[in-house]
Amino acid sequence: MSRLLHCYALLILSICMFIFTESRLLHVHAQTTVLTPFEQNLDRIKRATVLVYLAQETRDDLQIICVGSGTLVSRRGLILTNAHHTVPNDACNGNTIIIALSLSTEQAPIPLYRAEVAQANEGLDLAVLQITQSNDGRTVDLDTLSLPFVELGDSNLVELDDTVSVMGYINLSADSVQLRRGTITSFTAEPSGGEKTWFKTSAAIPALMAGGGVYNQDGELIGIPTTAPLSRQTSSQTCLVLQDTNQDGTINERDTCIPIGGFINALRPSSFAQPLVRAATLQTTVEVVSRSTAVSLSQFGFLSPFATRFFFSTAINEANMPTNVITSAPTGTRSLYLFFDHANMQPNTVYELRVNTDNIPNTALSLAPVRWSGANNGLWYIGTSNQVLPNGVYDFTLLADNIVLGSTTIVIGGGAQFVPSFSDIVFGLADESGNPLGNGFVLPVGTIANARFIYRNMQDGLEWTARWFFEGVEIFRSPPDVWRDGADGSKTISIQDANGLLPGKYRLELYIAGRLSATSDFTLAGLADGAFPKVFSEPTFIGGENQIEALSSSPTTNYPNTVENLFAQFDWNKIGTNTRWRLEWYIDEELFFSQNLSWVNADNGTQFLTRLARSGGLLDGRYRIDLYIDEIRLATNQASVGIGQLPIDRFADPEGLALRGRILDASSQQGLEGVSFILISDQFSVADFVWNTSQIYDVAVTDRNGYFELVRPLELSNDDVSFPYSVLIRSDGYLPIEFDGFVVKADTPNPLELTIYLTKGNE
Amino acid sequence: MRYNSITPTSVEDLIYPYRRVWLTLNLIATSLFVIALVFQLIGNRLPYTQLGKYLALLLPFILWVIFSFLGELRARLPRHGLWHTLLFTLVIANGIVIPVLYDVLNVPAWIHENTFFNKILIHGLSMSILPSITTYSILVYLGRALPFKTRLDLLAHAEVIAIAFSSVDGLHYLLRNQPTLSSLTLYLFGTTVLYFISSIFAAYALSELVFSQQSRFFPVIALGLGSFMNGFIHILKSNFTNTKLTLSTSAPNFLIGLVVSLGGIIAFSVVLSFLMRVAEQRQALQTSPEKTI
C-alpha cells in the first residue's frame, strides 16, 4: 500500500511539473499590434496587384509584346490598368492579354488567367480588363470567382504633400510585387480633368509599374502610374529580350524585346477610371446610334500634329477658357496655365511638355510623355495652381511624338505690374442695359452676340481692337480705336449679322496696343429661349429590340429589368458641324459613360438616338442622360429600370479582416486536405445552424497542405457594434469543432492566421 | 534454481501469497500516463523513426512484463497460463474484436454526429461492451483449462487480455494513420485505460457469478452498467480534450484527457477492488473452516 501511495505522489508531482512547464512552453499569445489602415490592407493590396502581359498568339506560338502592371478592382476579375499596353496599338500589337497573380506576396507572379478589354479610353490611357478564361483556355465562371480587390478612393480629396504608396512590378517574372513610397509634389491641370488631371509624385516609379496602383494612407486606390508606350530601344536596361522571336535558335539583340525601361512620375487620378470601372461592372454598352459615319481627314493620321498661339494665363473659368492673357507674372504667382491651339492630335499621339526654370528642368510643371486625351483640334491648356512658383525664367517646350510643336517663355518675378489689361470675357444676349444674359458661353443662334469684359489700368487714348473668329477664320475686326472708357470697369461689345450668325465655334480676341490681352471662345447653337439656347429637346426614353422598333414605341420613364435595350432620343436645333458636345450617362447619380463628340449631323433634326444595352437585361437603377456643350449642361432626363436602384452587392466592400490558416491532424501533425471551414453569419449560432447556405458567411476548403482562406473579409467589431460569427469545422472521423462568439476587432492581426488541430474520433 | 520454501518467509506471505493485481494494474496505467505526458512535453524535438513507433507499441506489454509478469514470478504462488491468455487474446482481438469495432461498426466515424447521451449509449454498446463481453467469454473459455482459484485470478487474466487488446488496437492505429510518437503514446494510454475498465468489469461480473453465486442476471447488469460508465468517461474525455477555437493556435487539451482517463481507471479500480474484497470477506464468513484446505 505504501508503494501505491509513493507512486501516486510521484504522479501528482509529475502533473504539477507538467502544468508548470506547459504554461511556459506551449501558451501562445495572440498578436495585438495595431496597424495603420494602409498596413492593414497591405496584404490584400499586394495580392490584388497583377502583372499584365500583352502577347501575340498564333496557332503554335505565343510571343510577349508588352508588359505592365494592373490592379484588381472587383472580386469578379475586373482589372484597372493602362490602355497603352493592353489595347493593341502600333507599339504594342498583341491579341492576347495574360494576367499573372502573385500567389504569395513574397514570390514572383504566375500567369493564371486570360482577359479581354471591357472598357478603355486610349486618350486617358486607361483600360479596364475582364478576366474571361483561365490560362488553359477554359471559360471562368465569374459567379464563382472571388479574387482579392481594392476599392477606388476619391482622388479629388488628394492634397499636396499627401503620402502615397505605389504598387506594381518592376521586373519581368523575377520579383514579387514592389512598393514605392513618395508624396504628392504637384498637380497638373488640363481641360480633360480640371485642376487635378495629373498628380506628380516624388516616388521614383519604374516604368513597368505603369498601370499599377497608387494608394493613400487609407489603402484606397487614388491614382494609376501612367506613361506613354515604352519604346523598344536597344539598351538592355530599357528593353528585355526573353524569347527567340525570329526563330534563329538564339536569343539576342535581333529578337524583339519587351520595353520596360525608364522612370515615371505622372499619376492619372482614379476619378478618371471610376466611370470605366463602373461601366465594366454594369456590363452595359453605350452606343451613339445616330452618329454620322463622316470622319475628318486627320483621323487617318495623314496630317501631323501642330500647335500655335501659345500664351499664358493665371486663371481659367468654368468653360475652360482663360480669364486673362499675361506676358509675365509677379513674385508669388500661384497658378500658371499655358494655352495653345492644336490640330491633328490623336488619342495615340504622345505629347510632352518640358519646362525649364533658369535652364534647370522643372519637374513640377513638366509633363512626361503621355497620350493625348483631348480633341483633334481646339484650344488646350496645361497648367498648375495652388503652389507658389519660384521666380525665374520659365521656358516651355511642347512636343508631340518627339517633335517640337512650339515653345515660349515667361518671366516670373518682380512686383505686380499695373499694366492695362482686359479679362473675364463672357458672352450672351444683351438686355436693355446692355448686359449680356445667358450661361456665358453657349448662345442661341441669332443675329447678334454680345461679349462683356473687364478692363483694368486702361488709359484713355490707348489703342485697342477686337477680332472675331468663326471656326478659326477671322470674320470681323473692329477698326483700330482709342480707349475712352476710363481706367477700370466693364465694357460690352457685340458682333452682328443681319442675315443671322451661323451656328458653330466663335472666338474673340482683344488686343491692347497690338498685344493680345484677353481671348475666349464661345458657341452659337440652338434656338433662343429667352437669353438661353435651346439646343436639345428634353431626352425621352424608348425601349425596343432595335432602332426601328424603338422609334415606333411610346416613350416612358419606367422599365422592367428584363429590358435589354433602352434608347434615349432627343431633337436638336441649329448645331453647327464640328461643334463639340458631350454625352454622359449616369446610374444612381454615378457616372458610367462620358464621351466628347464632334457634331457631324445636320444642323437641325429629330430623334437622335443613343442606346444602352445589356445582355440579360439592364440592371435595376435610375439612368440619367446629360447633354453638354462647352461644359454647360443643356439637357437632361432620367428613367428607372426595375426597382430604380442598383441591387446591393454584399461582396462589394473589400475592407475587413482576411481570415486564413491551417487545419491539421492532431495525431500526425499533417495538414488535412478537403476539410470545410464554415463561418456562420453573425445572425446565427452553431445551434441555430440548419445547414443552409443562407446562414453561411463564407466557406473555405483546405488544400493539400491543410491551408485554407476565406475570400470574404470579416467585418470588424467595435464598442458600438459587434459581429459574433460562429465557426463550424466538421470532418468525417474527427471530433467536430463548434465555436460561437468569434469576434474580430481593429487590433486583431490582419490577415488573421489560425492553426487548428483536429482530433480523431477514436482518440 | 527457483524453489518454494516449505516454511513461509514472512507473516505477510502466509496471509497473501499472490501478486497484487490491482496495484500492478494501476501501476501500468500510471506509467503509461507518465510516458504519454513526457512525450507530449518533448513533442517533436527529437527525431523519431518508424521503428521507434513500432517499439512504442510494445510499451503496454513491456510494462505488463515488468510489473505483472515479473511480479508474478516473485510471488509465493504465481499464477499460470497468463501467456496462453495473452496469445489467445491477440488472435481474437486481431481477428474479431478490432475489425468489428473499426471496420464493421466503424464507430469513430459517425458517433460524433449524435447528442451527448446518444454518444455515451453508442460508445457503451460498442467500444466498451464488446471488449467487455469478449473478455468475459475468453475467461469462461479459458477457465476450463486454467485454474482460476480466486477472484483475483480472473482479474489477472483480464488484465493481460486488456493488454492484448490495447496492443492490437495500437498496431491497427499505427498502420492506418501516421501518428507522431507523442500521439501514439497518448493513444496507447487511452485505449489501455478503455480496455482495462472493460476487463475489470468483466472480471468482476464473472467472479461474482462464479464465486459469490450471484443471480444469473448479475453479469448482464454489471457489464451493462460498467460499459455505460466506461462510455461516459470516454465521451467526457473527448469533450474535454477536443480543440477549443482561439485566435491563434487551437490544439486539443490532452492534459485534461489524460487526467480524466487516469481518474477513471483509478476510481473504478478503487470501487471494484472494494467490492471484490467485501465479497471475499463475505464468502469467507459463509464458508465453514473445515472446508478450507
Added chain:
Amino acid sequence: MQVTDLRHNAFTDPTPGQRWGHILVGVLGVIALLTVLNLKNATLSRKTIYTNVEVGITALYPADWLLDEPTSSADYVFRVQNRHERGYPTTFQIASIPISGDSQARSILDLLTLQRSKTLAAYRTLLVEPYQFAEDQQGIRGLFTYVDTAENPFTQAIPSVVSGVDIVVSVGGRALVITFISEASNYDNNYTLFETFLEDLSF
C-alpha cells in the same frame, strides 16, 4: 485467503444459474451489436425533407448536408452537398429547364455537355442511356467526368477527378435535370446514397 473447492469447478461444471448467466451475457453481446448497427444505420441515414412548391418537387436528402437554394438566377433550383466529407463534396442537384414541345431530353444533355465543356476542365460524357423512373416515367441518363480545380488560386489544392450522373426527365413543359457528382474514388459508395435520393424524390 480463500481457495475454491476443486471438487466443484464452476468453469468445467457450471451450475444452471451460471450457465444461464453466460448465455445471457452472450445474448447481451448480440443485442448490443444489433443495437449499434441499428443506431449506425439510423445515424447515417438520417434525412431532411425538402419541398419546392414552385418547381413542384419533394425530396429527402441526407441530414447535415449543406442546402443551397439560390435566390438569384442560377442554373439549379436545389443543391445539397456533403460538406463534412473530405475531398470533393458529394453533390445532389436539381435544375428545372423550360423546354418546348419539340425538345427532347437528349438534347438537354447535349446542351449541358456544351455548356460545361467551356468551364470544366477535361469534361467528358462517358455514357448516355435510357433511364426508367418509378411510376412509368422514362428519362435519360448521362454519365460524365471532369477535373475539378480550385476556385481560389491562392491555395495549393490538387485538382481532383470527379464523376457524375445527369438524369433528365420531362415533366410538363420543363425538363428536370437531376445531377449527382462525387469524387471518382468514392463514386460507388456515394452512388447508393443517390439511388436512395432518387427513390424518395417526387415531382
